[in-house]
Amino acid sequence: MSDVATPTVILKDNVWTSNPIFMQVLGICSALAVTNLLVNTWIMTLGVVGVTAMSNLTVSLVKSFMPRKVRMMVQTLIIAFYVIIVDILLRAYLPDISRALGPYVGLIITNCIIMGRAEAFAQSNPPLISIWDGLTSGLGYMGVLLAIALVRELLGFGTLFGYQVMPNGFEPWIIMVLPPSAFFLLGILIWIAKSIMIKQGEPVV
Amino acid sequence: MNKQGFGYTVVFTFVVAFIFVALLAGANAMTVEQVRFNQQIRRQRAILTAMNIPYDTEEQVAEIFDMVEELESNGVTLLQLEFEGDTRYAKEVSGSGVWGTIRAVLGVQGNGERLLGLEILEHNETPGLGGRIDEDWFTRQFREKLIINGSIQFNEQPGEGDFDPDSGRVDRITGATGTSTSMRRIINNSLEELLPVLGGEQ
Numbered sequence: 001m002s003d004v005a006t007p008t009v010i011l012k013d014n015v016w017t018s019n020p021i022f023m024q025v026l027g028i029c030s031a032l033a034v035t036n037l038l039v040n041t042w043i044m045t046l047g048v049v050g051v052t053a054m055s056n057l058t059v060s061l062v063k064s065f066m067p068r069k070v071r072m073m074v075q076t077l078i079i080a081f082y083v084i085i086v087d088i089l090l091r092a093y094l095p096d097i098s099r100a101l102g103p104y105v106g107l108i109i110t111n112c113i114i115m116g117r118a119e120a121f122a123q124s125n126p127p128l129i130s131i132w133d134g135l136t137s138g139l140g141y142m143g144v145l146l147a148i149a150l151v152r153e154l155l156g157f158g159t160l161f162g163y164q165v166m167p168n169g170f171e172p173w174i175i176m177v178l179p180p181s182a183f184f185l186l187g188i189l190i191w192i193a194k195s196i197m198i199k200q201g202e203p204v205v
Numbered sequence: 206m207n208k209q210g211f212g213y214t215v216v217f218t219f220v221v222a223f224i225f226v227a228l229l230a231g232a233n234a235m236t237v238e239q240v241r242f243n244q245q246i247r248r249q250r251a252i253l254t255a256m257n258i259p260y261d262t263e264e265q266v267a268e269i270f271d272m273v274e275e276l277e278s279n280g281v282t283l284l285q286l287e288f289e290g291d292t293r294y295a296k297e298v299s300g301s302g303v304w305g306t307i308r309a310v311l312g313v314q315g316n317g318e319r320l321l322g323l324e325i326l327e328h329n330e331t332p333g334l335g336g337r338i339d340e341d342w343f344t345r346q347f348r349e350k351l352i353i354n355g356s357i358q359f360n361e362q363p364g365e366g367d368f369d370p371d372s373g374r375v376d377r378i379t380g381a382t383g384t385s386t387s388m389r390r391i392i393n394n395s396l397e398e399l400l401p402v403l404g405g406e407q
Binding site for chain 1: 208209210213214217218221222225228229232233236239240243244247327329331332333334379380
């Protein structure tokens with residue numbers, strides 16, 4: 001994490017140098033579970049971006065009134081609140097997606113990235129820059145998940161966003177549909193990202 | 206005021222919890238109608254599809270569905286519809302799948318000779334494998350399928366779908382032995398219950 005929290009530094013940190021998934025290895029559970037179809041991944045990560053931004057904003061707004069003892073409890077309450085709002089909206093207006101995501105929307109609450117940003121950033125920074133931090137962290141998460149989902153849907157189903165792109169004779173790879181493939185892909189992605197960072201001379205943890 | 210004190214902490218926690226819970230209750234109350242409507246439409250569509258009845262618009266679904274009667278016979282709840290001169294039945298069926306309960310609607314001809322169709326309402330099967338039970342090619346296999354010896358046979362080998370209505374057989378799903386077996390059990394158990402009521406072949 002860089003010392004001065006300017007918007008550009010935060011963006012670069014959250015999307016690349018301290019990417020929540022491949023540098024901090026947070027939020028792995030959902031990275032494995034919901035990435036076999038791009039549409040589901042897209043909606044789910046959109047939910048995470050929104051929840052991280054809004055919970056960061058709210059935590060930042062109430063931080064000066066918050067007793068230290070109940071700090072984390074209140075953060076969890078705020079996060080849970082936004083996640084349930086997302087769940088309610090999906091059920092009412094996007095019932096098909098809601099059915100496809102099943103319990104994973106509710107599980108956004110347990111995504112460590114959101115709690116991590118609330119505790120590490122929003123708790124000690126003003127509201128506007130906290131929203132930005134939440135948004136960019138969510139984007140860092142979204143980027144990695146979409147990259148994994150792209151490979152999994154393409155090889156597992158021969159489609160992208162549900163549209164057939166592979167030729168007719170293409171034999172889908174069943175392993176890509178199952179969670180273990182995300183595990184391998186994630187490993188490969190971390191490997192690539194760290195190799196690039198080493199080449200660029202960035203300090204790699 | 207001492208923000209770290211006991212009294213303040215309790216009051217703060219209470220107020221924060223109260224505000225957020227109240228907001229959630231409000232959001233829920235605002236969308237509850239829409240959610241119920243979505244579920245109802247989905248169920249009605251599934252039942253009509255399982256009965257092999259064509260429809261286009263939501264109004265049409267509601268219109269046709271108004272004519273559906275619910276009746277109970279020997280402890281079996283059935284939906285009955287007179288359509289184009291014949292009697293069609295549908296039954297909501299369920300059973301355990303690989304990861305959770307599979308709920309579906311099974312449509313059967315009035316004389317119990319053939320299925321009319323199958324439509325999946327809810328499942329938690331593995332996406333891309335067992336989850337394919339809700340795909341069109343899988344459910345389309347059950348259209349007008351002949352019921353032989355009171356059951357539907359599942360082919361030993363998985364395939365791309367058996368669309369011959371007189372074969373009395375359907376294809377399993379590749380890589381989803383568990384789900385296919387569950388579907389066979391759910392459908393054939395339901396037929397065992399249903400056919401005596403309809404007075405069809407047993």
